[in-house]
Amino acid sequence: MSILEVKDLTVSFRQEGKVNMAVKGVSFTVDRGETVALVGESGSGKSVTAMSTVSLLGENATVGGSVTYDGAQMIGASEAELQRVRGNDISFIFQEPMTSLNPLHTIEKQLAESLMLHQAIAADAARGRVLELLEKVGIRDAESRLSSYPHQLSGGQRQRVMIAMALANKPDVLIADEPTTALDVTIQAQILDLLVELKESENMGLLFITHDLGIVQKLADRVCVMKDGEIVETGPTAEVFSNPQHEYTKTLLSARAGGVPTPVSATAETILTTDQLRVWFPIQRGFFKRTVGHVKAVNEASLSLRAGETLGIVGESGSGKTTLALAIMRLIASEGGINFEGRDIRDLSTKALRALRKDMQIVFQDPFGSLSPRMSCAQIIAEGLGVHGTDGGDPRDKVAAVMEEVGLDPATMDRYPHEFSGGQRQRIAIARAMILNPRLVVLDEPTSALDMTVQVQIVDLLRDLQQRYGLAYLFISHDLHVVRAMSHKMIVMQHGDVVEAGEAEALFTNPQTEYAQTLLAATM
Structure with missing residues (x-):
């Protein structure tokens, strides 16, 4: 008998007088020592299904069907029974610790x-x-x-x-909800190996929720593909991957950023150079805050970037990737040379820097956290026009034009961030940067919070904009498949040092340092 059995599960939510069906007749089982993967894009019902197993949903949720753990019915069980099971017999690992x-x-x-x-x-x-x-x-x-x-x-x-x-508490069932999405590839590989080892040693059932089919292929015995609250395909992992039957499964399996960036013109001008750029944070101790050492966040990084070129920056968390980009943007203090468009900007005053800010823009990792929930899409995108004094003409016309350019419907410009999907919110963040016609754009993990199919769309959009306007990109990511699809050149960082640098494709095919080899091997 299966340790966990879900049969004809339905979940609906009451919101503002309306009833929305989130899960529609889902059925699957998990046996001891088995890994079952629930896969699908955001909003497909994966997490809602998992949380329904031990009634972790809010009071506005109505749950129907059957969920049995070791033969005992969980739907409608008393609070005392559910508390005994939660964290003891059925445990959860969530995405963001x-x-x-x-x-x-x-x-x-x-x-x-x-x-x-x-x-x-x-x-x-x-x-x-x-x-x-x-x-x-x-x-x-x-x-x-x-x-x-x-x-x-x-x-x-x-x-x-x-x-x-x-x-x-030695659970019988472990439910892991996107437990590796926010982790670097090497850490991700370690966590996955650990889960497999623990599942086998403890003879647990593992329900693994993810949108990353590469992980599923390595980890799962069986896979259930969810779309719009329903399981559209299920079966042994090898069978589903080798011979998918449903069109949606085929779309998911083919959704991986690929291709190569457009070659850079031989006559392209150099936009950015750094010379032994260094960011050291002092360690201060005692009543008088004496400096007793330094955290060497970035240690003598030298790089160059041309118009129309992408420099990929990779490395584990804490390696100095984002710190390097922030120093280049003059958002944190640094030592060493920073030359932007032929001008040394390291010692420029705040006032002098403001004139350059419109030419140096940044797109952040989290498209929801980086957008003000109190501003409409039009206000968010147009904000920079007012700040930089380039607001001649009707700002709404400019907003409409840039929205069309990034694949958004201008008719939605008066909506607020929560009314858009994750991919649409990232397009808004890109539009906010592009409306100022920048020369350099820092892209700090711009696809890591997105589903695979949306990642492909954003990568295609960024490459298209680069080709049209000759944009220079600093592309920071721990997803090396996306880095390979975007980058002309690449640097590998470890503990603040640039340990390897060169043409992206050459570095991917023949890394020279042991650290780069380990990092690249974790994605293969």
């Missing part, structure tokens, strides 16, 4: 709390079990981490703590 962990509690307290709640272990006895769990999930020097708070750990370490919390 920073929002799932309590920022006010130490790692030890958060892990011990689960043990004391479900297993009635005394606080002094819980410490040994906490250490055992942290060591099991690969936290080095675990004892020194017990008193750490979530913000003091890296993304990969925080996710390992989340896994330790999920495993604390």
